[in-house]
Amino acid sequence: MDGAQGKCGEVEDIPPLLNVCGTTLQYKTKKQIVTATYQVDFKVFPADRFILLGPSGCGKSTLLKAVGGFLSPVSGRIEVNGAVVERPGPDRMMVFQEFDQLLPWKTVIENILFPMITSHKYSPVEALERAELFLNKVNLLKFRDAYPHTLSGGMKQRVAIARGMAMGPAILLMDEPFAALDALTRLKMQQELLQLWDELHFTVLFVTHSIQEAIILGTRILVLSPHPGQVRAEINAHDFSHENQTSDGFKELQQRIHDMLFAEEASQVEVEANGK
Numbered sequence: 001m002d003g004a005q006g007k008c009g010e011v012e013d014i015p016p017l018l019n020v021c022g023t024t025l026q027y028k029t030k031k032q033i034v035t036a037t038y039q040v041d042f043k044v045f046p047a048d049r050f051i052l053l054g055p056s057g058c059g060k061s062t063l064l065k066a067v068g069g070f071l072s073p074v075s076g077r078i079e080v081n082g083a084v085v086e087r088p089g090p091d092r093m094m095v096f097q098e099f100d101q102l103l104p105w106k107t108v109i110e111n112i113l114f115p116m117i118t119s120h121k122y123s124p125v126e127a128l129e130r131a132e133l134f135l136n137k138v139n140l141l142k143f144r145d146a147y148p149h150t151l152s153g154g155m156k157q158r159v160a161i162a163r164g165m166a167m168g169p170a171i172l173l174m175d176e177p178f179a180a181l182d183a184l185t186r187l188k189m190q191q192e193l194l195q196l197w198d199e200l201h202f203t204v205l206f207v208t209h210s211i212q213e214a215i216i217l218g219t220r221i222l223v224l225s226p227h228p229g230q231v232r233a234e235i236n237a238h239d240f241s242h243e244n245q246t247s248d249g250f251k252e253l254q255q256r257i258h259d260m261l262f263a264e265e266a267s268q269v270e271v272e273a274n275g276k
């Protein structure tokens with residue numbers, strides 16, 4: 001094959017791992033239809049740390065849910081490795097913000113084993129090996145037999161990350177996984193995620209509304225407009241990390257994104273005011 005059929009017709013040399021094309025997502029409630037995103041396009045390539053950034057309510061979590069297969073687009077399509085996403089699958093593992101995403105009646109190791117065993121992706125022996133390997137990578141091997149309620153918020157998030165990664169997904173979906181942590185733990189978790197990435201080069205789609213977190217963690221950042229979310233810009237952030245966050249380049253990018261989001265919010269207010 002010469003190349004992959006990319007977004008809306010063109011042919012690319014490297015096929016995207018995730019192709020989100022013209023995706024409009026809606027919630028239908030009894031009273032109304034809520035359009036969460038409108039004709040959103042983006043592509044994620046292998047080993048990208050791709051960030052969805054935008055104001056509250058712009059549809060970041062909804063996009064992640066749709067990539068996860070929990071919600072179908074009303075128009076457009078979402079493909080993973082060329083196949084249209086129709087349902088959840090072990091190739092897309094989610095890590096959420098909430099600390100209660102672990103099964104409370106299972107120990108740490110049992111939580112990590114659970115999706116590997118129920119999906120039959122790995123034999124019991126392989127699953128145990130992988131569970132211990134990834135638990136070790138997040139520095140929690142000595143807590144393998146602890147129950148979730150005995151762990152701190154940061155430790156629970158590490159277990160959730162280990163559980164997601166142990167499945168060997170094509171893409172890890174992270175919905176503001178560090179937002180509920182205190183500042184120091186958040187910093188540590190960001191550093192650990194980057195260290196893990198240095199080692200494993202996994203592909204991650206990460207939702208945040210922190211500009212700073214987006215620049216530090218992301219290789220590419222998709223900036224979304226306020227509700228309903230539309231693509232405002234896609235920005236390269238390969239060159240930035242914790243180490244250079246006081247540099248002029250980092251600050252300039254931070255300001256640029258801030259202005260972009262702020263301008264969108266201001267124009268939204270104007271539209272709403274004019275509409276009254």
Ligand SMILES: Nc1ncnc2c1ncn2[C@@H]1O[C@H](COP(=O)(O)OP(=O)(O)OP(=O)(O)O)[C@@H](O)[C@H]1O
Binds near residue numbers: 061063227
């Ligand atoms: N289950 C639902 N039913 C109806 N509307 C919903 C539902 N979930 C989300 N929405 C609406 O869809 C829009 C997008 O919500 P979403 O949670 O995806 O935004 P977000 O960018 O992730 O926001 P935040 O940063 O606050 O988490 C919002 O207007 C929200 O009110």
